[in-house]
Each structure stands twice: as C-alpha cells, then as structure tokens.
Amino acid sequence: MTYTPTAETPEPVEDSGATVDVAGLGEVLLGRWAEIRQAARDLAGRPEIHRIDGLPMVEHRERVVGQLKYLVDAGAVHRAFPRRLGGEDNHGGNIAGFEELVTADPSLQIKAGVQWGLFGAAVLHLGTTEHHNRWLPDIMSLKTPGAFAMTETGHGSDVASIATTATYEPETQEFVIHTPFRAAWKDYLGNAANDGLAAVVFAHLITHGVDHGVHAFYVPLRDEQRNFLPGIGGEDDGYKGGLNGIDNGRLHFDQVRIPRTNLLNRYGDVAEDGTYSSPIASPGRRFFTMLGTLVQGRVSLDGAAVAASKVALAIAVRYATERRQFNASSDTAEEVLLDYQRHQRRLLPRLATTYAASFAHEQLLQKFDDVFSGAHDTDEDRQDLETLAAALKSLSTWHALDTLQECREATGGAGFLAENRFAALRADLDIYATFEGDNTVLLQLVAKRLLADYANEFRHADFGVMARWVAHQAADVTLHRTGLRQVAQTFADSGSERKSANYLKDPETQRQLLTDRVSTMVAGIGGALRNATRLPQKEAAALFNEHQHELIEAARAHAELLQWEAFTAALTQIDDHGTRQVLTWLRDLFGLSLVEKNLGWYLMYGRLSAQRARILGTYINRLLSRLRPHARDLVDAFGYGPEHLRAKIASGAEQERQDEAMAYARSRRASGEAPMDEKVLIARRKATEKLSQKRQKLEAKG
Amino acid sequence: MTYTPTAETPEPVEDSGATVDVAGLGEVLLGRWAEIRQAARDLAGRPEIHRIDGLPMVEHRERVVGQLKYLVDAGAVHRAFPRRLGGEDNHGGNIAGFEELVTADPSLQIKAGVQWGLFGAAVLHLGTTEHHNRWLPDIMSLKTPGAFAMTETGHGSDVASIATTATYEPETQEFVIHTPFRAAWKDYLGNAANDGLAAVVFAHLITHGVDHGVHAFYVPLRDEQRNFLPGIGGEDDGYKGGLNGIDNGRLHFDQVRIPRTNLLNRYGDVAEDGTYSSPIASPGRRFFTMLGTLVQGRVSLDGAAVAASKVALAIAVRYATERRQFNASSDTAEEVLLDYQRHQRRLLPRLATTYAASFAHEQLLQKFDDVFSGAHDTDEDRQDLETLAAALKSLSTWHALDTLQECREATGGAGFLAENRFAALRADLDIYATFEGDNTVLLQLVAKRLLADYANEFRHADFGVMARWVAHQAADVTLHRTGLRQVAQTFADSGSERKSANYLKDPETQRQLLTDRVSTMVAGIGGALRNATRLPQKEAAALFNEHQHELIEAARAHAELLQWEAFTAALTQIDDHGTRQVLTWLRDLFGLSLVEKNLGWYLMYGRLSAQRARILGTYINRLLSRLRPHARDLVDAFGYGPEHLRAKIASGAEQERQDEAMAYARSRRASGEAPMDEKVLIARRKATEKLSQKRQKLEAKG
Known part of the structure; x- marks a missing residue:
C-alpha cells in the first residue's frame, strides 16, 4: 500500500533524546x-x-x-x-x-x-x-541414532491417513509392520538414509480385526554394520534445497516382525491375547493426545525461526548503517543506506515483527513448560498450547524466510555470497514452512479452533483473547453498510492530522482494530457455515471449501493479534524510560503495519475512515524516522556476537572501506590533484562564453 | 485480503464447456x-x-x-x-x-x-x-573468455560513482588503469575468478586533467597459463547462494598500462595528443547512451524469469491435479489438491501473472529488436526501451522467486527435494532481483520517468499509457474526500451482486482502475515535489526521500498496468473461442487480483464503493473455480516437456501412486479383509446399548 500525501505537512521528526539500554x-x-x-x-x-x-x-x-x-x-x-x-x-x-x-x-x-x-x-x-x-x-x-517414521510419501500433514499397518498376532505375540503400497513408504525422515539403527514407526494398530488408529512402535532398522534388517528397505532422498547435513530418506517394511512390547503403550496397549486397552476412550481424542506430546517440534521451530530472523537483521541493519550509495543530498558524501525511506520500509517493519515474534515465542515456551512440567496440564492447556504453537510457528517460519530474503536483497550482490550467511540460512529454513505441520494446514487448525470457540461463545463467557467479541455484531453490520461509523470518525477528527495520529498510536485503538478484524471475520465465516452440519457430507465440504481462504486469513489475523498482545505485554517488563519509548514506537510500527496491510478490510467494513486511513502511511513513515537512530541498538540487543553472525559485511569491513574511500577523496581534493569533472568544465565554458557575449554586446553598444 | 461473505449467494459455477486449444x-x-x-x-x-x-x-x-x-x-x-x-x-x-x-x-x-x-x-x-x-x-x-568489469565492491547500481580510473598518458599513448582503494575493486564478476583472459573494464576516463566520466576499456587479464598479468590481482568470490557454476570474483588494478586504442571508442575517443572527443556533447546523455547499449541483460533476465515461472507452475499444477490429501467430502476418496480453494488461490493468480509477464516480455523483446535492428531507433525509443525493461525485469524476477517459493511450499516436502527442481532454480534466480540493476533502483528510475512525463504533460498531449491522466484531478479530490463517488456506485448497483460483478469483469473497468491509480499516485507525488527544484540540495533530497516509498509503489503500479495491457492485447491474437474465453477469465483474475492487492487505496480514494469491494473477493473465487478445470491445459500450453521440467512429481509417478493406493483400498473393501475402524465399532456398540436400554425401559413399563 502507498499513500499520496495529504495537504497538511506532518510535524517535523524530533530527536526525542530517547536512548536504548x-x-x-x-x-x-x-x-x-x-x-x-x-x-x-x-x-x-x-x-x-x-x-x-x-x-x-x-x-x-x-x-x-x-x-x-x-x-x-x-x-x-x-x-x-x-x-x-x-x-x-x-x-x-x-x-x-x-x-x-x-x-x-x-x-x-x-x-x-x-x-x-x-x-x-x-x-x-x-x-x-x-x-x-x-x-x-x-x-x-547417540549409541542408537534413530528416525522418526511418521510422514509417508502419500501423506504429509494428514497423519491420521497414513497407510502403514501394525497387525498384532497373538500366536507369536508380535506386531507385523507392513507397507502396503508405494505411497505408504515413510519419507523425508532424517537419519533414515544412513545413520538410523532404529526408528519410531507410526502405523495403524490392528488387533482382532479392529483398527485402533495410529500408534507408535519401536522398530530396529539396521544392524551394527548399518545393513538393513530383513524385510526393511529404503532410499536416500538425495540432495535437497537445504539441510544437506541431514541424511533424509525413505523406509518401507515388508511384514517386519517386532515384539508386542515394542508398542509405545502409554496411550494404548495390547495384551498378550490381543485385547486392546487405552486410558482414552475416544479414538479421536487419543490420536490428538498422542500427537500433542510432540508439539515441542513446532515450539522449537518457532524459536529457531525467530533466532534466524534476528541474525539476518543484525547483519543487514549493521551493513545499512555503514554502506553508502548515491549522493542526492551532497556532492561529496553519499547517503547511508538506512537513511533512505524505502530501506527503512524494508528493514524496520521486519525488525518490529521480529521483536513481536520473539516476545510471543517466549510466551509459547512458558506455556509449553507449564504443560510439560505438569504445572498447568489440563486438556484445555494442551489444546491452547497446540493452537498457540500452530499459530506462531506458521507466522514466524514464513517471517524468517521473508526477512532473510529481504536482507539478502537489501545487501545486494554481497548478500548473495555465502560469506554473508543469508543464502544458506534461507535455503536451510525453507522447509521449516512445511515440516512439523504445513503452515497452511496449521493455520486451518487454528481457524477451526476459532470457529469452535465462536460456536461456544453463547455457552461460555470467557476464552482468552477471544473474549473481546463484539456482542453487538448485528448493529455493527448496519453501521458498516451505511458508512455511519466512518462519518463519525471524520467528524471526531474534524480534519486534524494530529488527532488522527493520536488515535492511531493509542494502543487501545490498535488492539480494537486487530481484535475487531479477527472477531468479525470469524463471526462472518461462522454464520456462513452454521448450517453445514445439517448438509450431506459432500455439500458441507464444498461449503467449507468456499470459505477456506477466509478461514486461513482469519487464523493469520488471530496469530498476528497474539504477537501484538505479547509485544504489548513485554513493554511492561521494561523499566528504562528511553528503552520503553523506543520499543513502544516499534510496537506501534508492528501494529499499524498490520492495519496498513489489511487496510482494504478496515475501510470496506467501516472500521477506519478514509481520512484516518490516509494518515496511516504518513504516520508509519514518521515512526520509521524516529526508529532509524535506534536501529543498530535494537539489533545489538539481540545479543549475537561475531561468532554467531559470521558475516563479512557485519564485521566492520564496510565501514573501513567507506573511511578509506572518503579519506582518499579528501586528500585528493586537498592536494589539488583531483581531475576536473567534464560537467564543471562545460559549465565554466558556458559561463565564459556568456561573459564574452555580454562584453561583445557592450562593446557593440559602446 | 479476505472477505466475509455477503448475504446474497453467488450464482453457481457453471461449466461453460469452454476448452483450451x-x-x-x-x-x-x-x-x-x-x-x-x-x-x-x-x-x-x-x-x-x-x-x-x-x-x-x-x-x-x-x-x-x-x-x-x-x-x-x-x-x-x-x-x-x-x-x-x-x-x-x-x-x-x-x-x-x-x-x-x-x-x-x-x-x-x-x-x-x-x-x-x-x-x-x-x-x-x-x-x-x-x-x-x-x-x-x-x-x-570462446578462445578469449572475458569478464564484464563494471560493478565495484563499493558501487553496485550507481555505476557513475565507480572509482577505478583510466588516465591517459600522451608520452606513452597509454591508459593507466588504477584501483585507488579497496572499495573500488571490481566485484561479483563472472569469469573473473578463473577463466577470464581479458575484461571490459569500466573506469573514469581522465585526460589532460579532466574526468570525462565512465568509459569502457579492453584489458587483458591473464596469460595463457591463466596467471594474472603484472599489476593485476583478484580474489574468488567463493561459494554463493546459487549460480555456483560461475566463477565470480574480484579484480584490482595497480597502474596497469593498456594501449590508447584499447578504449572502446564509439561514444568517446582520445586522440594521440590526449584530446578528448565524443559524438555526444552532454556527459550525462553520453553515459546513459553507453549504458543503454547494455539493456539486453535486463531484457533477457525478464524472459528467463518468465520461463522459470512457467517451469515451476507446470510442475506444481500437474502435481496439484494428481496429489490427494485429506478426505472431507467422501469417506473413500481424498481431495485433489487443486480442488481446495486455498490451493487455487496459491497457484492460479500466479499462473495469471505468468501469462501477463510472458505477453509483456514478448512486447519488450519486440521493442528491443526494433531499437537494436535500427528499425525504430530514436532517442525516445531507447528511453522507452530502458523504462520498459527496468519496469518488467523488476516485476518478473520478483515474481519468479515468489512463484518458485509458492510452488515449493505447495508441493510440501517433495518440493524441497532437488529432484523436483524448485529449490535450485530459486537459489539460482535469487540474484536476478538485484543484478543487472537492483530492482528497487530500477523501479525508482521508472518512477522518475513517470514524474518527468507528468511534468511534460502540459507541454505534450500524448505519452502512451500515460495519456489517460485525469484532466479533472482537482474535481476528483473533492469527490473522494466527500465519498460522493462511492455513494454513486452504491446507487448504480442498487444492491445487486450481479451488477457489481458485471462492473468488475468489464475490461474498461479494470483498465480505468489500474490507470487511475498510477496517474493519481504520480500526480500526488508530482504535486508534493513541484517545489523541490527551488530548494537547497539537502532539503530537496530530504523531500524526495519522504516520498521514495510512494514513488516506487507508483512505478510498480505502472509496470503492472503495462502487463495488464499486454495481456489484454494478446487476447486479440487468439482466434479459438474457448481459448479466448478461458484466457479472458485469466486476464480478469490478473487484473482483479491487482485491485484486490491494493484495495485499501481504491477505497481510500473513493475509486470503489465498499459494496463493490466486498464482491471482489467472491468474484475472484468464482474465477478460480472457472479456471480450475483448465489449469492443466494452461500450463501444458507453455510447451515444456519432461526434458525441461525434469521433476519426479511431474512425471506421472504421483498419479501411479494414487491409483495403486486406491486399487488397494478397493480390493480390501471387496475382499472384506479390511479391519473395522474402532470408531465404527464404538458407534455400533452405542447403538446396541441404546437399543437394549430402550428394550429395558419397555420391559419395565410392560
């Protein structure tokens, strides 16, 4: 989005004197x-x-x-x-x-x-x-390196549909692990191509002719010489887009027998006679509970993605404060990259998002620890953790890829060299967007939870962030249809840019705008789907599919709101006044960038007047100017040293080159050895010609 | 952007019966x-x-x-x-x-x-x-492999500021090529690390104490044994994010002497006595003319980016029509990926953009040929060519990266394997976004041209696409401030979704919306900058910088309009009715996706009513459904065979796996060997319990 300037000039950017601790x-x-x-x-x-x-x-x-x-x-x-x-x-x-x-x-x-x-x-x-x-x-x-054999070639994020079976034989007291067709080969498994001596294999547990759903089995794969055991085969996944230090591969099982006791039986067991038992009666809940114990993968990818984003920005921001290019404002000194508005637009909102993602990740990690330490481990805690992990992992892994790419481009050809880190980090993190749950699938899970919460709204009064549902949804529709709300905003600001800016920087405004969008979207979809349960399966699926895009966007909006809330909560932990001031601007930049990204929605549904919307871009630009002097401090606070950044352009080499070049130019000017620019020569010649013409005229007159 | 559904149900998607030739x-x-x-x-x-x-x-x-x-x-x-x-x-x-x-x-x-x-x-x-x-x-x-030594470590896209010098000595009739400091090393040059025996070196030509600006010199680099000649040194750029089949490297020159006649002297020459001469008097115009002869790099990157996007989509679309995942609508068959709305949203608009970019590239190529063959080779032709190449190269190279990434993610873990092409293509094409002119810098050049055209508006009546400037710009501001235009649209459609959809699919609507945005943005910036020339250099630069982001967005909007116009023009070349119908939907998808992306702008400036805006998302979804059955034909028409795609997931292997899995499931069901699902068992048990409770109750009553 971009904004044509309005008549009023924004107030000049003041150096507030704030410093970051x-x-x-x-x-x-x-x-x-x-x-x-x-x-x-x-x-x-x-x-x-x-x-x-x-x-x-x-x-x-x-x-x-x-x-x-x-x-x-x-x-x-x-x-x-x-x-x-x-x-x-x-x-x-x-x-x-x-x-x-x-x-x-x-x-x-x-x-x-x-x-x-x-x-x-x-x-x-x-x-x-x-x-x-x-x-x-x-x-x-590490005496037993092992694989985690869940994913199959034919089934990625839909784990329930995997086709590998583990059939119990009471006669031998063994499970028979079997891959019925090519699509059921286990695939993309680290440690599978070479190193794995064993694996935890996920397969449908079948006993007495009943399929009790997906369970996990401990299966030895290779002998000490790393030859496959009988009935087991596999393939190397070969060269990948990244992570080539890992031996991903495929595995298949031809009637492979393992002892009954190799069933990992915490949530489901088979007795010697083949009788199945489980502490969780519902097969659906049992499946989700088992998978839920593995949520730490998503939690850790969220954190790793945040760390990689920090490294990328630390490199690119440092370079942007040293590198100079083009000389618009002076004949002798070129501009520092980060003084360009566009460069600020490229790096600083991503810096703001990285802070938001970092604070949100810390909340997720604490929630994770609460559940797994047993401090707060109810079913609802586990569900909340699942939803939070799915929401944040999706956003942060995409954000890391986007940030690494923008940093690569913002550092030009240098950014493409391996010595400056971006390219390999980006290649390695690429897969984070689809493994441990495809981001698109994860966001859809989040959306389904939102819809369920919405359906429960009238039964339970409070449900976290979702508590701010607008009770007067109906009245609201009338308001935005008629545009009355917009008119009210226009009168409230009575044409003043200052008032509009004050409105935008109020955290309650940001919270209201972000929350309102989530709740309105979910309510809209919920309304459209309310009759789905009464439809035949095929029609219900079609109706759901018609709203899939909106659903996923609603989940994204929800996740963004969670990040915004985490950022806002973190501000209260900061005692130093200057630091809090700067971080508040950064939080505002995060919140208002989200509003800017979805401005069409806010205008379409009358949440913002056109007048306030037009201030938004100008106000974001002002925030960028305010944050510019603190950019270096903000990336330094990430705490990564040269041993982590390991990028030549973030080593001080660029500043040395700039200093050397400027010293050379200064000494040339001082010595008078510098050649004259042809343009200057032409200008002088023209001036001389003019003078002589004037003289001739005067002489002619005289 | 996303849209909550409106009350009216969209008309059912009709299978129009159109087929693609x-x-x-x-x-x-x-x-x-x-x-x-x-x-x-x-x-x-x-x-x-x-x-x-x-x-x-x-x-x-x-x-x-x-x-x-x-x-x-x-x-x-x-x-x-x-x-x-x-x-x-x-x-x-x-x-x-x-x-x-x-x-x-x-x-x-x-x-x-x-x-x-x-x-x-x-x-x-x-x-x-x-x-x-x-x-x-x-x-x-290839007897003489050579480097193109323009870029320096300290200067990428700002070629005029390179610091290497070529100083003429009349005594020896030689130029002395010299690198004054580290930042002036030539960098990122293909053929420099190993293979180059010579180079065309760009350096400031200095003779008789005057710097005549950047010129090109033919400089031998290495002897037959590939040892550097005296005074020349270099470094290997080492491992890169991609393109590792090229030996990029650095070069520096310590007072290296070459004969006078090694100056490539078409646009500037030095006589034996050191007198400089040029057919182009203005140093600025001379510089741009010389650089302009090298526009073919940008033209070819535009074409290569389009070709890579086609390959990516051909692979991902084929896979999306064969791969199945999750079974919402049936108990026995899973959904084909491309039947998911979100998957359509991910691939089909990118397919539309690829068609637009392909048609636009063909126009660029013809323009290029017109200029370089001499058929139409005026100064203005060359300027138009420069602008068109800069505009299209920026968009298509970014588009290729975006498309490769989306295709990679849309094919999950398989997309990350080298055997499926996306990862390496993406890594290699990464640098296309910043070499041969950084895309951001290129778009800024385009914007400056737009501003110049705007300034000329009152002197010249027609200037191509820009001819559609609104003459009543002032009246317009009043309209959007008051929202009167919106009200008019609302009345015109009088609440009918059909009328709104008819409005959106009218090509004149799309053209007007896209053109209006460019012209309004440029006029706004032009107005804000109109006094810049009267300001001191530093203040003028600051004012310009305040609008840099808008400027670049205006250039992007302009380039998108050019793509849309090229797509629309191409429709007239298609005689087959069905093909034209399908491509018209695809063009509509391209145009309306652009409007959707910038919906905030259209609403903020009253170009679209909230009502029409709310139809937009629904209408785009309808276009996606219409295009879905033709997706495979649309990528097949690109004409790339298996020898170009070379992706296992586009080889038919996925269809084979799906067929095998389905045949297995069918035979199991037929044989009665399939285990019973525990859920079914539980449901039956509940039903039995209910029945027996009923019986007991009846018995108790009886």
Whole structure:
C-alpha cells in the first residue's frame, strides 16, 4: 500500500533524546531461560559446530554426525530427559537451548531435533518406564541414532491417513509392520538414509480385526554394520534445497516382525491375547493426545525461526548503517543506506515483527513448560498450547524466510555470497514452512479452533483473547453498510492530522482494530457455515471449501493479534524510560503495519475512515524516522556476537572501506590533484562564453 | 485480503464447456521468434547441458565451461553478432534463444550471458569496427573468455560513482588503469575468478586533467597459463547462494598500462595528443547512451524469469491435479489438491501473472529488436526501451522467486527435494532481483520517468499509457474526500451482486482502475515535489526521500498496468473461442487480483464503493473455480516437456501412486479383509446399548 500525501505537512521528526539500554533490553529478550540460552549461544559460537559453505553432501553429513557427538559431550541435549537417566526434566530450558543451535548450522540443529526431539521424545512421551530404561540411555548417548517414521510419501500433514499397518498376532505375540503400497513408504525422515539403527514407526494398530488408529512402535532398522534388517528397505532422498547435513530418506517394511512390547503403550496397549486397552476412550481424542506430546517440534521451530530472523537483521541493519550509495543530498558524501525511506520500509517493519515474534515465542515456551512440567496440564492447556504453537510457528517460519530474503536483497550482490550467511540460512529454513505441520494446514487448525470457540461463545463467557467479541455484531453490520461509523470518525477528527495520529498510536485503538478484524471475520465465516452440519457430507465440504481462504486469513489475523498482545505485554517488563519509548514506537510500527496491510478490510467494513486511513502511511513513515537512530541498538540487543553472525559485511569491513574511500577523496581534493569533472568544465565554458557575449554586446553598444 | 461473505449467494459455477486449444495457445506464447525459441528448447533439453544437483563448486564450474563450448558448437550463441563475423545480426532472436537456456542450468545461462551478452556485447556496442575485427572472433569462439568489469565492491547500481580510473598518458599513448582503494575493486564478476583472459573494464576516463566520466576499456587479464598479468590481482568470490557454476570474483588494478586504442571508442575517443572527443556533447546523455547499449541483460533476465515461472507452475499444477490429501467430502476418496480453494488461490493468480509477464516480455523483446535492428531507433525509443525493461525485469524476477517459493511450499516436502527442481532454480534466480540493476533502483528510475512525463504533460498531449491522466484531478479530490463517488456506485448497483460483478469483469473497468491509480499516485507525488527544484540540495533530497516509498509503489503500479495491457492485447491474437474465453477469465483474475492487492487505496480514494469491494473477493473465487478445470491445459500450453521440467512429481509417478493406493483400498473393501475402524465399532456398540436400554425401559413399563 502507498499513500499520496495529504495537504497538511506532518510535524517535523524530533530527536526525542530517547536512548536504548542495550544490555537491559537484551536481558528481557533472553527470557526465563536466559542462562541456558546464553550457554547454548556460547556453544553455538564454537567453530567446531559451524556450517562450512560448499561442503559436499556426504562430507556435510559426516561432519554433522561428529557434531552431534560434540553436543552430547558438551551436555547440551539431555535437558528434557528424566533426571534419573541423566537428564534435567527441564522442558522449556531444553527448547530454549536447542533453538539457539540454528546459528551454528540448521542441519546440526534439525539432526539433533530428529534424534532427541522426535525419536527420543517419542520414546519418552509415548512409551512407558520400561521403554525409557531400555532405550533412552542409548538414544541420549547417540549409541542408537534413530528416525522418526511418521510422514509417508502419500501423506504429509494428514497423519491420521497414513497407510502403514501394525497387525498384532497373538500366536507369536508380535506386531507385523507392513507397507502396503508405494505411497505408504515413510519419507523425508532424517537419519533414515544412513545413520538410523532404529526408528519410531507410526502405523495403524490392528488387533482382532479392529483398527485402533495410529500408534507408535519401536522398530530396529539396521544392524551394527548399518545393513538393513530383513524385510526393511529404503532410499536416500538425495540432495535437497537445504539441510544437506541431514541424511533424509525413505523406509518401507515388508511384514517386519517386532515384539508386542515394542508398542509405545502409554496411550494404548495390547495384551498378550490381543485385547486392546487405552486410558482414552475416544479414538479421536487419543490420536490428538498422542500427537500433542510432540508439539515441542513446532515450539522449537518457532524459536529457531525467530533466532534466524534476528541474525539476518543484525547483519543487514549493521551493513545499512555503514554502506553508502548515491549522493542526492551532497556532492561529496553519499547517503547511508538506512537513511533512505524505502530501506527503512524494508528493514524496520521486519525488525518490529521480529521483536513481536520473539516476545510471543517466549510466551509459547512458558506455556509449553507449564504443560510439560505438569504445572498447568489440563486438556484445555494442551489444546491452547497446540493452537498457540500452530499459530506462531506458521507466522514466524514464513517471517524468517521473508526477512532473510529481504536482507539478502537489501545487501545486494554481497548478500548473495555465502560469506554473508543469508543464502544458506534461507535455503536451510525453507522447509521449516512445511515440516512439523504445513503452515497452511496449521493455520486451518487454528481457524477451526476459532470457529469452535465462536460456536461456544453463547455457552461460555470467557476464552482468552477471544473474549473481546463484539456482542453487538448485528448493529455493527448496519453501521458498516451505511458508512455511519466512518462519518463519525471524520467528524471526531474534524480534519486534524494530529488527532488522527493520536488515535492511531493509542494502543487501545490498535488492539480494537486487530481484535475487531479477527472477531468479525470469524463471526462472518461462522454464520456462513452454521448450517453445514445439517448438509450431506459432500455439500458441507464444498461449503467449507468456499470459505477456506477466509478461514486461513482469519487464523493469520488471530496469530498476528497474539504477537501484538505479547509485544504489548513485554513493554511492561521494561523499566528504562528511553528503552520503553523506543520499543513502544516499534510496537506501534508492528501494529499499524498490520492495519496498513489489511487496510482494504478496515475501510470496506467501516472500521477506519478514509481520512484516518490516509494518515496511516504518513504516520508509519514518521515512526520509521524516529526508529532509524535506534536501529543498530535494537539489533545489538539481540545479543549475537561475531561468532554467531559470521558475516563479512557485519564485521566492520564496510565501514573501513567507506573511511578509506572518503579519506582518499579528501586528500585528493586537498592536494589539488583531483581531475576536473567534464560537467564543471562545460559549465565554466558556458559561463565564459556568456561573459564574452555580454562584453561583445557592450562593446557593440559602446 | 479476505472477505466475509455477503448475504446474497453467488450464482453457481457453471461449466461453460469452454476448452483450451493447447497447441494454438502454445504458438501464441512462443511469439515472433518461435522457431529460434523452439530450437533453443531442443538444445536446453539435452542432458549434456543439464545441471547436476549437488555437484561441488569446482566441478560445476568446469562442467559449465565445457557446456559453453557445446553452445558454440551448436551455433546457439552468435545470433546477435555481425553477419560478416559469422553472426546473424538478429538481436531479438538472440535473446529469445538465450533466455530458454535457463531451463537447462541458470549457471550455464548466466555464464553465457557474461561471455557473449556482456563482455562480447560491450565490445560490439561500445567498440568500433577495428575492435570488432580484433576481438570478437575470439570472444565468439570462446578462445578469449572475458569478464564484464563494471560493478565495484563499493558501487553496485550507481555505476557513475565507480572509482577505478583510466588516465591517459600522451608520452606513452597509454591508459593507466588504477584501483585507488579497496572499495573500488571490481566485484561479483563472472569469469573473473578463473577463466577470464581479458575484461571490459569500466573506469573514469581522465585526460589532460579532466574526468570525462565512465568509459569502457579492453584489458587483458591473464596469460595463457591463466596467471594474472603484472599489476593485476583478484580474489574468488567463493561459494554463493546459487549460480555456483560461475566463477565470480574480484579484480584490482595497480597502474596497469593498456594501449590508447584499447578504449572502446564509439561514444568517446582520445586522440594521440590526449584530446578528448565524443559524438555526444552532454556527459550525462553520453553515459546513459553507453549504458543503454547494455539493456539486453535486463531484457533477457525478464524472459528467463518468465520461463522459470512457467517451469515451476507446470510442475506444481500437474502435481496439484494428481496429489490427494485429506478426505472431507467422501469417506473413500481424498481431495485433489487443486480442488481446495486455498490451493487455487496459491497457484492460479500466479499462473495469471505468468501469462501477463510472458505477453509483456514478448512486447519488450519486440521493442528491443526494433531499437537494436535500427528499425525504430530514436532517442525516445531507447528511453522507452530502458523504462520498459527496468519496469518488467523488476516485476518478473520478483515474481519468479515468489512463484518458485509458492510452488515449493505447495508441493510440501517433495518440493524441497532437488529432484523436483524448485529449490535450485530459486537459489539460482535469487540474484536476478538485484543484478543487472537492483530492482528497487530500477523501479525508482521508472518512477522518475513517470514524474518527468507528468511534468511534460502540459507541454505534450500524448505519452502512451500515460495519456489517460485525469484532466479533472482537482474535481476528483473533492469527490473522494466527500465519498460522493462511492455513494454513486452504491446507487448504480442498487444492491445487486450481479451488477457489481458485471462492473468488475468489464475490461474498461479494470483498465480505468489500474490507470487511475498510477496517474493519481504520480500526480500526488508530482504535486508534493513541484517545489523541490527551488530548494537547497539537502532539503530537496530530504523531500524526495519522504516520498521514495510512494514513488516506487507508483512505478510498480505502472509496470503492472503495462502487463495488464499486454495481456489484454494478446487476447486479440487468439482466434479459438474457448481459448479466448478461458484466457479472458485469466486476464480478469490478473487484473482483479491487482485491485484486490491494493484495495485499501481504491477505497481510500473513493475509486470503489465498499459494496463493490466486498464482491471482489467472491468474484475472484468464482474465477478460480472457472479456471480450475483448465489449469492443466494452461500450463501444458507453455510447451515444456519432461526434458525441461525434469521433476519426479511431474512425471506421472504421483498419479501411479494414487491409483495403486486406491486399487488397494478397493480390493480390501471387496475382499472384506479390511479391519473395522474402532470408531465404527464404538458407534455400533452405542447403538446396541441404546437399543437394549430402550428394550429395558419397555420391559419395565410392560
């Protein structure tokens, strides 16, 4: 969106004198697990675990295997496991430490995630004590590298529809794991192509002719020489768009037998005679509970995406404050990139979003720890956690890709070189948008939760953020149809830009606008779908599909609101006046950029008058000018050092080059050795000609 | 943007019965140089020149060098050179053929572009006959691989500010090429790290103490053993985000002497005594004329970006018509991806944009050929060509990145595998957004041209697309301030959705909306800047900077309008009724998606009533449903075969897997061997319990 200027001139940008307490802000950003996070950063700064650009796939894979052992030795990856097995029972801290590894090498991070966060966590959360004792020590020590065999070639985010079966035979007391056709091959699994000696395999549990839905089984894959065991086969997924330090691959099972006790039986068990039992009666709820124990993948990707965005902005903002290009305002000095309005527009709103995502992630992490530590572990807590993780992971992983790309482009050709980090980080993080749940599918889950909450509205009075539903939805429709609300705003501001700006920067305005959009969208869709349950299946699905796009946009709006709320809540943690001032501008930039992005909606539904809408762009530009002097402090507060950034353009080299070039130009001017510009010569010649013509005229007259 | 549904139900989607004549449409898409384009595709389909994923950098570079020789032998790269030297003097055809190479390997394409399109073209267009005879044969045959040494570490898109100097010495009749400081090193040059034996070096020409601005010099770099000649040094740029088959590097010159006659002297010469002369008196115009001869780089990137977008969509659309996921509408069959509204929203508007960009590129290519063949080669033609190339290259290169990414995500984990092409194509094309002119800088150039045209408006009556300026700009402001225009639309439609839809699909409506936005934006900025020339330099620059974001958005809107006009013009070339019907829907989708993207603007300035705006989303969804059955035909018409797509998911393998899975399920159901779903079991048990309770009650009563 763009805005043609209005008649009134905006007030001049004042240097408010506010300064940022970089160290203090850094502490706030580190969050509840500051110490672990800091220790993980120290580790991530070590060259032994850094990515080497251009390493061929095979060598990169080998290097990462070695690095995993390094992590074990450094005691960096066992925090979530039980104390009695050498862990710390610290779920939040574990994730906080894990997500910082992304700055070293995302391949290392994700391979560690596969081993301890998926394979190990499945044994921990879906298995019972006997399983823990039997398998966790070797998983923790990396003696048993393993795969997490959930996804199939034919089924990604729709886990319930996987086709691998585990059929119980009472005669042998064994499960028979079987892949019935090619689409049911397990696919994209880290540790599957080479290293995995075992796997947690997800398959439909069948006993006594009944399919009890998806359960998890511990299945040995390879012998010590890494040859597949009988009945097991696979393929290497080969070269990928990124994360080439991980040996992703495919697995298939031809009537592979495992003991009955290899069923990870916390949520469903089979007795020797084949009788099925479960503490959760409903198959649907059982399935979601089992999958819910694996939410930490999404939580950690959210955090890793935020960390990568911080690294990218720290590099690009530093470069933008040193690099100069084009000289519009002076004949001798070129402009610093970040003084260009467009460059501010490219980097600063993304910086604001990164702060919002960071604060929102900290809330998510605390919620996660509350549930997994057992402090607050009701069904509703687990549902809230699921929804929050789905919402935030989608937004932050897309945001990281967008930010890495914008930073790459904002640093030009230099940004394309591996030595400046963006390209590889972006390539590695690409898959974050679709693994551990495809973002589009996740947002649809969020939307369904919103619709369910909406349906419950009349039964329960409060449900978190959703509490602000407008009770007078009907009256509202009338208002926006007639445009009466717009007219009211126009009269209220009576033509004053100042009043409009005051309106926009009021946090209550921002909250109301953002909340109103979510609630109105959900109510609209809810209304349209209210009869769906009474329709035949096919028609109901078609009706739902007609609103799928809106649904997903509503979920996105909801997630953005959650980020805005988290940012606003974080402001109260900041005592330093100057820091709070600057962060408040940054929060305003985040909130108002969201309004700007969806301006059509706000105008269409009469939530903003055209007059206030026209101020919005101008006011955002003013916020950019205010934030410009603090940009460097705001990225410094992320706390990443040169050992994390590892980008030549963020090393001070650019400033040196600029200084050298300027010193050279100064000395040339001083020495008088500089050649004269042809343009100056032409101008002088013209002046001389004019003078001589004048003289001739005068002489002619005289 | 998203839209809550309105009360009225949209009319049911009719199957219009229209069919697409795939072959006929394919012919139209091939354009004026169909034969050359087809020959280049045949070549690009050969395995010898295909990219091999995961090849280490050194081997990839070697492979590409070999492939360049293959292109020479195939007679594929000499079309633009003079007939008397073995070329064809065919400028448009040369580019048409060149841009098709992107499907084989973008590294190969760009390395060829460096050799013949930049290095060779600089000798051709900036040199004179003697230079052509002396150097072109070895450049054409690849005996002399060469670099195009324009960009410096310290100056990318601001070529006028490069700091390398070429100072003439009358005593020796030599130019002394010199790099005064680190920022002036030539950087990012293909052929510089390894292969270049010579370079065209851009440097400020200084003679008799006067700097005549940037000129081009032919400078030998290395001896036959590829050792640098005295005074020359360099560095390898190393591993990059993509295009790793090209040896990009840096060069610096320490008082390197070359003969006077190595100045490429078409636009500026130095006599033996050091006297400077040029056919173009103005240094500014001379500079832009020299740079203008190199516009073909931008033209060809536009075409290559379009080709890559086509390949991506051909893969993703085919997969989306075969792959199934989730089963909302049936218990036995899952949905095909492209039947999901959101999936249509993700792929089909990008398909529409690709068609628009393709037709616009063909216009650009014809304009380019008109200028370079001399058919229409006035100063104004060259300026128009520059502006058109800058506008279209920016949009299409960004579009290609966006499309490749969306296709990657829309195909999930499969899209991340190298075997499905997206990742590497995206990585390679990343740099297209900032090389041959940074897109942001290019759009700013376009905007400046628009502003200049605006300033000329009162002097000249017609200037192409810009002719539709609203004469009653003042009256207009009153209209949108009061909202009177909105009210008028509301009355005109009198609440009918049908009337609103008819309004939106009228091409005159689309043209008027798109044109109006450009003209209003430019007029607004023009008005705000009208006094800038009277301000001191610093203040004028600050005022300009305050409107930089709007300026660039205005340029983008202009470029989008050009694409829309090209699409609309192309419709007249299509005789087949069904094809024209389908393409008209696609054009409508393109135009209305642009309106939707900027809906805030249209509402804020009263160009659309809230009522019509609310129909827009619904109408776009209806277009998506109409286009859905034709999606496969529309990508097939691009004419790329399996030898160009080379993606496993576009090979039919997915359909095979789906068929196999469905056949398995059918046979299981038929055999009665399928296990019973636990949910069904529970439902039956409940039904039985209910029945027995009823019976008990009855018995109790009885």
